[in-house]
Amino acid sequence: MKKIINDPDTVVQDALRGMQAAHSDLLTVHYDPAVVVRADAPVRGKVAIISGGGSGHEPLHGGFVGRGMLDAACPGPVFTSPTSDQVVDAVSRTDGGAGALLIVKNYTGDVLNFEMAAELAESEVRSVVIDDDVAVKDSLYTAGRRGVGGTVLLEKIVGAAAERGADLAYCETLALRVIASVRSMGLALTACTVPHVGSPSFELGDDEMEIGIGIHGEPGRQKVHAGTAAEMVSALLDPILEDLPFASGDRVLLFTNGMGGTPLLELYLAHGIAEQLLADRGITVERRLVGPYITSLEMQGMSLTLLRLDDEMVELWDAPVHTPALRWGV
Amino acid sequence: MGCTAEDVVAALRAAAAVVQEHRDELVRLDQAIGDADHGENMKRGFTALVSRLDTEPPDTPARVLKLAATTLISTVGGAAGPLYGTAFLRASSAVGDAAELDRDAVARALQAALDGVVARGKAVVGDKTMVDALTPAVTAAASAEGTVAATLSAAADAAEEGASSTVPMVARKGRASYLGERSAGHLDPGARSTALLLRAFADAAAKA
Numbered sequence: 001m002k003k004i005i006n007d008p009d010t011v012v013q014d015a016l017r018g019m020q021a022a023h024s025d026l027l028t029v030h031y032d033p034a035v036v037v038r039a040d041a042p043v044r045g046k047v048a049i050i051s052g053g054g055s056g057h058e059p060l061h062g063g064f065v066g067r068g069m070l071d072a073a074c075p076g077p078v079f080t081s082p083t084s085d086q087v088v089d090a091v092s093r094t095d096g097g098a099g100a101l102l103i104v105k106n107y108t109g110d111v112l113n114f115e116m117a118a119e120l121a122e123s124e125v126r127s128v129v130i131d132d133d134v135a136v137k138d139s140l141y142t143a144g145r146r147g148v149g150g151t152v153l154l155e156k157i158v159g160a161a162a163e164r165g166a167d168l169a170y171c172e173t174l175a176l177r178v179i180a181s182v183r184s185m186g187l188a189l190t191a192c193t194v195p196h197v198g199s200p201s202f203e204l205g206d207d208e209m210e211i212g213i214g215i216h217g218e219p220g221r222q223k224v225h226a227g228t229a230a231e232m233v234s235a236l237l238d239p240i241l242e243d244l245p246f247a248s249g250d251r252v253l254l255f256t257n258g259m260g261g262t263p264l265l266e267l268y269l270a271h272g273i274a275e276q277l278l279a280d281r282g283i284t285v286e287r288r289l290v291g292p293y294i295t296s297l298e299m300q301g302m303s304l305t306l307l308r309l310d311d312e313m314v315e316l317w318d319a320p321v322h323t324p325a326l327r328w329g330v
Numbered sequence: 331m332g333c334t335a336e337d338v339v340a341a342l343r344a345a346a347a348v349v350q351e352h353r354d355e356l357v358r359l360d361q362a363i364g365d366a367d368h369g370e371n372m373k374r375g376f377t378a379l380v381s382r383l384d385t386e387p388p389d390t391p392a393r394v395l396k397l398a399a400t401t402l403i404s405t406v407g408g409a410a411g412p413l414y415g416t417a418f419l420r421a422s423s424a425v426g427d428a429a430e431l432d433r434d435a436v437a438r439a440l441q442a443a444l445d446g447v448v449a450r451g452k453a454v455v456g457d458k459t460m461v462d463a464l465t466p467a468v469t470a471a472a473s474a475e476g477t478v479a480a481t482l483s484a485a486a487d488a489a490e491e492g493a494s495s496t497v498p499m500v501a502r503k504g505r506a507s508y509l510g511e512r513s514a515g516h517l518d519p520g521a522r523s524t525a526l527l528l529r530a531f532a533d534a535a536a537k538a
Contacts, residue, residue: 033404054407076407076408077367077370077371077374077407078367079365079366079367080365080367080370080371080407080408081407081408081409081411082407083403083404083405083406083407083411084403084404084411084412085403085404107505108409108451108503108504108505109407109408109409109410109411109412112409112411112412112413112450112451113407113411113412115412116403116412116415135508136508141500141502141507141510142501142502142507142508142510143503143504143505143507143508146508194365194366194367196357196367196370197357197361197366197370201361201365201366214505214508216365216505217365217366218364218365218505218508218509221508221510
């Protein structure tokens, strides 16, 4: 294993120190327990939007802390959910008197720790669970669909609503509407190596890809032959379109996400194909996001996320955001 | 002979040593069907617990169990943190403020721990989780006779058998469930760690 780290035990803390140094104008890092908080928190009268999860998905979630998006992010160890006391601490540092909305990705550990935190927090707290991954089919016999790329769009849109003064109930309802309208799917060309494990998380042959991966190095639904970019994009887009389903006339945001190790050259190539396939189906791409925003360490691969837009979501997407990873309108 | 606060501390220290020893095994089991963090998370939690037991050893069995609960909840993360944390918290409540635990109290604590894990994680027997190890352990402890050590030994035997029974199962909870049929043929890491903990408790009780 070759990585730019000193010690697997301190990798998250060490990275947080660098993040603090790089973005002290936007955020403040607290280390015990680990919480990344927007620099001007708590913002009086504003609903606090809080998320968190295992590290290794950067810029998610800490990179989205700042004006117009998250008030706090709780980074767990690599691919491990944060603990409930981190979340409780995040709530107490950011609640400006209007309560807090917790955005939780649907993984057993995240759900359990955020659930405990919601029980323990002194503020008024609501939670929403995002589960946009269409790769997990049979929700009755699994832990349910995973929260993946849609999380980034959810945090941006709900963050914008909270910034302009929406109350807690409004933020929660909006979040549920976004969750109901967003679908994702991903593929991997290589596995990733978790620092404290030291070896790749699954085996893939030179000509194979894993379809339906999550973001924790867990294998997907099936291994198939890695074909052309067009075949890869279709393998992701078709199940997404069928699932909601998206139909001709829909207005969408298309998010082409890199898993960490895939160059932008390839992401743009894939994005162009996806835009064409959607145009062919009469679906209007009104907004886009392309880049590595919810990653799986150094994994090569990509995911596609499609969000069915309405006027309010477009307006909130366009609203100013000032965070380490997303910055416009400021 | 009952089980004092010191005995519970000793059992937790023994458990921490076993977790340390089996850290790599738990990582490997989790790597096969999950996300390879269970061994590391358990090690982090039990290491933190030992250092708290060193500095502030509580004076009743219930308080020791509660310290274990709060430490694991705040240090383990993942699903195991809240699940084991809830288990120890419920066990702590179940034994009240007695200075010594007899075998009935131990059996009651195990039952409460299982109830807590089921309430928090909503898994049932057959889902390929720690419930598959803990459920038969509780049943065995309830019908065991004799000392605390004998009760825990019966529970550990049943837990080991229960853990083995997870190998052919298809996971329906936790991250392994995303693999569907591909999760069969692997020992569940949570069931394995439950069996390891109960064996460590039994061995410590036998030495007390």
